[in-house]
Amino acid sequence: MENSEELKLLGFWVSPFVARVEWVLGLKGIKDYVYVEEDVLYNKSPLLLQLNPVHKKVPVLVHKGKPIAESEVIVKYIDETWKNYPLLPQDPYEKARILSFAKFGDTLYADAFKAMWSRGEEQEKVVKSTIEELQKIEEEIKGRKFFGGESLGYLDIALGWISYLLPIWEEVAFIKIFDPIKFPGIALWAENFLSHPVIKEKLPPKDRAVEYFQERRAFITSIIYG
Ligand SMILES: N[C@@H](CCC(=O)N[C@@H](CS)C(=O)NCC(=O)O)C(=O)O
Structure with a gap:
């Protein structure tokens, strides 16, 4: 087990990318790490800028003094460094399939986020493509x-x-994407996922997250639509 000197995570309370890292640390049974909360929207710390000068984003994991950025890279790094509770299959093809599906998940994320802040026809279009993408996840x-x-x-x-997050975004934007009747597999998975003890422990408080995304939405729409 690492001691806290060796493992540090720079995060932001509502970031789903940071949550990925916290979940994986939890699954691997790694509790002894230092969590540093960053004000990524208004006041990035000199430490964050020094550790992630390219993207200037969280999460950043620092292991034995070496920084690693980008949540999916961090997740893979943790998986390869701590071998208990393996997350990826050994078989190269199976592994490739999962990694490419995860990449598709990033497209879905970008579309779902845009569905949250966009308006009118643009929103209708992106809601439609998000629902089509969700169908692939259902399969x-x-x-x-x-x-x-x-x-x-x-x-x-x-x-x-x-x-x-998707239900929060739907609430904030008054839209419907994740219909449990249409997507029963995802609905059941979401229930299983959210009741897992490791996941449950590292979720942002819902009310605060709703408020946060209401503000984000207002901010982004004011920039895009004036
Ligand atoms: N692709 C990155 C995305 C990370 C990301 O967007 N982090 C946000 C917080 S949710 C951030 O640090 N934003 C600061 C900024 O965009 O300047 C990952 O997977 O780690």
Whole structure:
């Protein structure tokens, strides 16, 4: 087990990318790390700018003094460094399939986020494509407890935001994307995912997250639509 001198995570309370890292640390049983909260919107710390000068974003994991940025890279790094509770299969093809599906999940994320802040025809279009993309996720999860099978795997972590952020975005933007009748597999998965003890422990408080995204939405729409 690492001691806190060796492992540090720079995060932001509502970031789904930071949550990925916290979930994986939890699944691996790594509790002894220092969490540093960053004000990523208004006041990035000199430490963040020094550790992630390219993207200037969280999460950043610092292991034995070495910084690693980008949540999916961090998740893979943790998975390769701590071998218990493996998240990715050994088989190169299976692994490639999961990684490319996770990449598709990032497209879905970008579309769902845009559905939250956009307006009018633009919003209708992006809501439609988000629903079509969600259908692909439904096909992947149907009949399974988790994407990883009986236990959480890489895709559960990558797509975890769907379970709690998507409903928040729908609430904030008065839109409907994640219909449990249309997507029963995802609905069941979301229930299983959110009741997992490791996941449950690292979720942002819902009321605060709703307020945060209401403000974000107002801010982004004011820039885009004036
Ligand atoms: N692709 C990155 C995205 C990270 C990201 O967007 N982080 C946000 C917080 S949710 C951030 O630090 N934003 C600051 C900024 O955009 O300047 C990852 O997967 O780690």
